[in-house]
Amino acid sequence: MKREQSLSFEFGDPSAQDAMGSASESSYSYSPPGGAVFGLSPPESSPRSGRNNNRRRDRPSWVRLTDTPYFDGHLWRKYGQKKIKDAEYPRLYFRCSYREDRHCLASKLLQQKNDDDPPLYEVTYTYEHTCGAPPVSFPDIVAEPPVSTDGLVLRFDSPSSDAWMQQNGRYHSTSRSAFMMLSFGSSSQTHDQQPAVFRSDLEAGLSSFPTEGLPPAPPPANDDDGDMLSKLNSFAYDFDNQMHFGDHTYLPHNSSNYDHDDH
DNA sequence: GGCATTTGACCCTT
Protein backbone atom coordinates (compact mmCIF):
# COMPACT_ATOMS: atom_id res chain seq x y z
CA MET A 1 0.00 0.00 0.00
CA LYS A 2 2.58 2.52 1.06
CA ARG A 3 5.36 3.56 -1.20
CA GLU A 4 9.06 3.46 -0.64
CA GLN A 5 10.21 6.82 0.59
CA SER A 6 13.22 8.87 -0.15
CA LEU A 7 14.61 11.74 1.81
CA SER A 8 16.89 14.48 0.69
CA PHE A 9 18.47 17.24 2.71
CA GLU A 10 18.98 20.60 1.21
CA PHE A 11 21.17 23.32 2.60
CA GLY A 12 22.47 26.58 1.34
CA ASP A 13 25.48 26.21 3.54
CA PRO A 14 27.81 23.26 2.86
CA SER A 15 28.95 23.22 6.46
CA ALA A 16 25.42 22.52 7.52
CA GLN A 17 25.34 19.57 5.20
CA ASP A 18 28.39 18.23 6.94
CA ALA A 19 26.75 18.70 10.28
CA MET A 20 23.85 16.60 9.18
CA GLY A 21 26.01 13.61 8.67
CA SER A 22 27.98 13.78 11.86
CA ALA A 23 27.75 14.90 15.43
CA SER A 24 30.17 17.74 14.93
CA GLU A 25 29.15 21.18 16.02
CA SER A 26 28.35 23.84 13.52
CA SER A 27 27.77 27.52 13.69
CA TYR A 28 24.71 26.94 11.62
CA SER A 29 21.55 27.72 13.54
CA TYR A 30 19.92 24.45 12.67
CA SER A 31 20.31 21.50 14.97
CA PRO A 32 20.31 18.46 12.74
CA PRO A 33 18.43 15.25 13.39
CA GLY A 34 20.45 13.16 15.78
CA GLY A 35 21.68 16.19 17.61
CA ALA A 36 19.97 18.01 20.42
CA VAL A 37 16.64 18.99 19.04
CA PHE A 38 15.41 20.71 22.15
CA GLY A 39 16.18 24.03 23.71
CA LEU A 40 16.99 25.93 20.58
CA SER A 41 16.33 29.61 20.56
CA PRO A 42 14.31 31.10 17.77
CA PRO A 43 16.01 33.44 15.38
CA GLU A 44 16.57 36.96 16.63
CA SER A 45 14.41 38.29 13.88
CA SER A 46 11.34 37.14 12.07
CA PRO A 47 11.68 35.92 8.50
CA ARG A 48 10.35 39.22 7.28
CA SER A 49 12.80 41.32 9.23
CA GLY A 50 16.48 41.38 8.61
CA ARG A 51 18.00 41.00 5.22
CA ASN A 52 20.49 38.24 4.65
CA ASN A 53 19.91 36.11 7.69
CA ASN A 54 17.40 33.29 7.48
CA ARG A 55 17.14 33.37 3.72
CA ARG A 56 14.90 30.68 2.36
CA ARG A 57 17.67 28.82 0.62
CA ASP A 58 19.68 28.70 3.81
CA ARG A 59 16.98 27.03 5.82
CA PRO A 60 17.43 23.34 6.43
CA SER A 61 14.87 21.28 4.65
CA TRP A 62 14.25 17.73 3.63
CA VAL A 63 11.76 16.09 1.36
CA ARG A 64 9.55 13.10 1.88
CA LEU A 65 7.35 11.38 -0.65
CA THR A 66 4.31 9.83 0.91
CA ASP A 67 0.68 9.02 0.43
CA THR A 68 -0.06 9.91 4.04
CA PRO A 69 1.29 13.45 4.24
CA TYR A 70 -0.74 14.44 7.28
CA PHE A 71 0.37 11.65 9.59
CA ASP A 72 3.90 12.31 10.66
CA GLY A 73 3.60 12.39 14.41
CA HIS A 74 3.33 16.13 14.83
CA LEU A 75 0.54 18.63 15.09
CA TRP A 76 0.38 21.17 12.29
CA ARG A 77 -1.63 24.26 11.63
CA LYS A 78 -2.34 25.25 8.08
CA TYR A 79 -1.48 28.85 7.38
CA GLY A 80 -1.62 29.14 3.63
CA GLN A 81 -2.43 27.61 0.31
CA LYS A 82 -1.22 28.73 -3.05
CA LYS A 83 -1.57 27.80 -6.66
CA ILE A 84 1.90 27.17 -7.97
CA LYS A 85 2.82 27.96 -11.52
CA ASP A 86 2.96 24.86 -13.69
CA ALA A 87 1.73 22.72 -10.82
CA GLU A 88 -1.47 20.79 -11.22
CA TYR A 89 -2.34 20.96 -7.55
CA PRO A 90 -2.14 23.80 -5.04
CA ARG A 91 0.64 23.91 -2.46
CA LEU A 92 -0.39 23.76 1.19
CA TYR A 93 1.58 25.42 3.95
CA PHE A 94 1.68 24.19 7.53
CA ARG A 95 3.58 25.23 10.64
CA CYS A 96 3.97 23.59 14.01
CA SER A 97 0.94 24.05 16.23
CA TYR A 98 3.34 25.01 19.02
CA ARG A 99 4.91 27.81 17.04
CA GLU A 100 3.76 30.56 19.35
CA ASP A 101 3.77 28.62 22.60
CA ARG A 102 7.23 27.15 22.25
CA HIS A 103 8.81 29.12 19.45
CA CYS A 104 8.99 26.01 17.30
CA LEU A 105 10.08 26.91 13.79
CA ALA A 106 9.17 23.62 12.19
CA SER A 107 7.02 23.93 9.11
CA LYS A 108 6.07 21.80 6.20
CA LEU A 109 4.88 22.30 2.68
CA LEU A 110 2.58 19.86 0.95
CA GLN A 111 2.54 19.38 -2.79
CA GLN A 112 0.31 16.76 -4.33
CA LYS A 113 2.14 15.04 -7.18
CA ASN A 114 -0.50 12.94 -8.85
CA ASP A 115 -4.07 11.77 -8.63
CA ASP A 116 -3.42 8.14 -7.89
CA ASP A 117 -5.41 6.23 -5.31
CA PRO A 118 -4.12 7.22 -2.86
CA PRO A 119 -2.48 10.35 -4.25
CA LEU A 120 1.24 10.81 -3.85
CA TYR A 121 2.43 13.92 -2.02
CA GLU A 122 5.78 15.58 -1.77
CA VAL A 123 6.25 16.97 1.73
CA THR A 124 9.03 19.46 2.32
CA TYR A 125 9.93 19.90 5.98
CA THR A 126 11.77 22.98 7.15
CA TYR A 127 13.52 23.11 10.53
CA GLU A 128 13.44 20.37 13.10
CA HIS A 129 10.84 20.58 15.83
CA THR A 130 12.08 22.40 18.91
CA CYS A 131 8.77 22.28 20.73
CA GLY A 132 9.53 19.04 22.50
CA ALA A 133 6.06 17.80 21.74
CA PRO A 134 5.84 14.02 21.79
CA PRO A 135 4.66 12.03 18.83
CA VAL A 136 0.91 12.13 18.53
CA SER A 137 0.30 8.80 20.09
CA PHE A 138 -0.18 7.19 23.41
CA PRO A 139 1.38 3.83 22.92
CA ASP A 140 1.60 0.98 25.30
CA ILE A 141 5.22 -0.01 25.54
CA VAL A 142 5.78 -3.75 25.41
CA ALA A 143 9.19 -5.29 25.85
CA GLU A 144 9.80 -8.26 23.63
CA PRO A 145 12.70 -10.64 23.15
CA PRO A 146 14.86 -9.49 20.28
CA VAL A 147 14.56 -11.37 17.06
CA SER A 148 18.19 -12.08 16.45
CA THR A 149 20.33 -9.86 18.65
CA ASP A 150 21.15 -9.49 22.31
CA GLY A 151 19.34 -6.19 22.40
CA LEU A 152 15.97 -5.07 23.61
CA VAL A 153 12.92 -4.59 21.46
CA LEU A 154 10.26 -2.13 22.49
CA ARG A 155 6.93 -2.19 20.79
CA PHE A 156 4.78 0.93 20.81
CA ASP A 157 1.24 -0.19 20.34
CA SER A 158 -1.56 1.61 18.55
CA PRO A 159 -2.17 4.39 17.76
CA SER A 160 0.94 5.05 15.78
CA SER A 161 2.38 8.50 15.58
CA ASP A 162 2.41 8.05 11.87
CA ALA A 163 -1.31 7.60 11.72
CA TRP A 164 -2.78 10.62 13.46
CA MET A 165 -3.24 14.24 12.67
CA GLN A 166 -5.06 17.12 14.28
CA GLN A 167 -7.84 18.71 12.34
CA ASN A 168 -10.58 20.97 13.62
CA GLY A 169 -9.77 20.09 17.19
CA ARG A 170 -9.85 16.37 16.70
CA TYR A 171 -7.32 13.72 15.94
CA HIS A 172 -8.02 11.73 12.86
CA SER A 173 -6.54 8.43 11.92
CA THR A 174 -6.35 6.18 8.95
CA SER A 175 -4.90 3.45 11.05
CA ARG A 176 -6.88 0.79 12.83
CA SER A 177 -4.08 -1.29 14.14
CA ALA A 178 -0.72 0.37 14.21
CA PHE A 179 2.44 -0.11 16.14
CA MET A 180 6.05 0.82 16.09
CA MET A 181 9.08 -1.15 17.13
CA LEU A 182 12.43 -0.09 18.45
CA SER A 183 15.36 -2.40 18.88
CA PHE A 184 18.21 -1.40 21.15
CA GLY A 185 21.61 -2.77 21.85
CA SER A 186 22.33 -4.40 18.55
CA SER A 187 25.93 -5.46 18.35
CA SER A 188 26.20 -3.60 15.09
CA GLN A 189 25.65 -0.31 16.84
CA THR A 190 28.61 1.68 17.99
CA HIS A 191 26.70 3.75 20.50
CA ASP A 192 24.69 2.57 23.45
CA GLN A 193 20.95 2.42 23.12
CA GLN A 194 20.72 3.31 19.51
CA PRO A 195 17.99 1.53 17.66
CA ALA A 196 18.63 -1.04 15.00
CA VAL A 197 15.03 -1.13 13.92
CA PHE A 198 12.39 1.54 13.94
CA ARG A 199 9.33 0.84 12.01
CA SER A 200 5.59 0.64 12.18
CA ASP A 201 2.97 -1.46 10.57
CA LEU A 202 -0.23 0.21 9.58
CA GLU A 203 -3.54 -1.10 8.44
CA ALA A 204 -6.10 1.04 6.73
CA GLY A 205 -8.94 2.20 8.87
CA LEU A 206 -10.66 5.33 10.07
CA SER A 207 -11.32 6.78 13.48
CA SER A 208 -10.95 9.98 15.44
CA PHE A 209 -11.06 11.34 18.97
CA PRO A 210 -11.17 14.83 20.46
CA THR A 211 -7.98 16.59 21.49
CA GLU A 212 -9.33 18.29 24.59
CA GLY A 213 -8.22 15.68 27.07
CA LEU A 214 -4.69 15.38 25.82
CA PRO A 215 -1.83 16.40 28.08
CA PRO A 216 0.42 19.26 27.08
CA ALA A 217 3.71 18.43 25.53
CA PRO A 218 6.39 17.67 28.09
CA PRO A 219 9.35 19.94 28.80
CA PRO A 220 12.57 19.30 26.91
CA ALA A 221 13.90 15.82 27.47
CA ASN A 222 16.66 15.31 29.98
CA ASP A 223 19.04 12.43 30.15
CA ASP A 224 17.21 10.54 32.82
CA ASP A 225 16.75 6.90 32.15
CA GLY A 226 13.24 5.88 31.36
CA ASP A 227 12.30 8.98 29.49
CA MET A 228 12.01 6.97 26.34
CA LEU A 229 8.97 8.48 24.76
CA SER A 230 10.23 12.02 24.88
CA LYS A 231 13.32 10.86 23.05
CA LEU A 232 11.41 9.06 20.38
CA ASN A 233 12.06 11.61 17.71
CA SER A 234 15.76 11.63 18.44
CA PHE A 235 15.92 7.89 18.31
CA ALA A 236 14.30 7.94 14.95
CA TYR A 237 17.19 9.94 13.62
CA ASP A 238 20.06 8.31 15.44
CA PHE A 239 21.19 6.25 12.50
CA ASP A 240 24.38 7.12 10.78
CA ASN A 241 23.02 7.27 7.29
CA GLN A 242 19.58 5.80 7.33
CA MET A 243 16.40 6.38 9.16
CA HIS A 244 13.25 4.35 9.36
CA PHE A 245 9.99 5.90 10.35
CA GLY A 246 6.87 3.96 9.97
CA ASP A 247 7.49 1.72 7.03
CA HIS A 248 9.33 4.51 5.32
CA THR A 249 13.04 4.44 4.74
CA TYR A 250 14.74 7.81 4.70
CA LEU A 251 17.95 8.12 2.77
CA PRO A 252 19.57 11.45 3.54
CA HIS A 253 22.03 12.65 0.98
CA ASN A 254 25.27 12.10 2.76
CA SER A 255 27.81 13.44 0.35
CA SER A 256 30.18 15.94 1.85
CA ASN A 257 29.63 18.32 -1.00
CA TYR A 258 26.62 20.47 -1.38
CA ASP A 259 24.76 19.25 -4.38
CA HIS A 260 21.99 21.14 -6.06
CA ASP A 261 21.41 18.51 -8.69
CA ASP A 262 19.97 15.95 -6.38
CA HIS A 263 17.29 14.76 -8.76
C1' DG B 1 -16.95 32.87 21.79
C1' DG B 2 -12.85 30.67 20.69
C1' DC B 3 -10.11 28.52 17.56
C1' DA B 4 -8.77 26.71 13.01
C1' DT B 5 -9.01 27.44 8.14
C1' DT B 6 -9.43 30.14 3.96
C1' DT B 7 -7.85 33.41 0.85
C1' DG B 8 -6.27 37.73 -1.10
C1' DA B 9 -2.62 40.91 -0.34
C1' DC B 10 1.87 41.86 0.82
C1' DC B 11 6.64 41.14 0.69
C1' DC B 12 10.81 38.43 0.06
C1' DT B 13 13.89 35.73 -2.84
C1' DT B 14 15.79 34.60 -7.01
Add this chain to the structure above:
DNA sequence: AAGGGTCAAATGCC
Protein backbone atom coordinates in the same frame (compact mmCIF):
# COMPACT_ATOMS: atom_id res chain seq x y z
C1' DA C 1 9.74 41.18 -12.52
C1' DA C 2 7.99 36.68 -11.58
C1' DG C 3 7.12 33.31 -8.52
C1' DG C 4 6.75 31.69 -4.03
C1' DG C 5 6.16 32.16 1.20
C1' DT C 6 3.81 34.44 4.90
C1' DC C 7 0.53 37.51 7.01
C1' DA C 8 -3.79 38.69 8.66
C1' DA C 9 -8.70 39.74 8.12
C1' DA C 10 -12.69 37.19 7.01
C1' DT C 11 -15.09 33.13 7.44
C1' DG C 12 -16.54 28.71 9.20
C1' DC C 13 -16.97 25.18 12.60
C1' DC C 14 -17.62 23.36 17.16
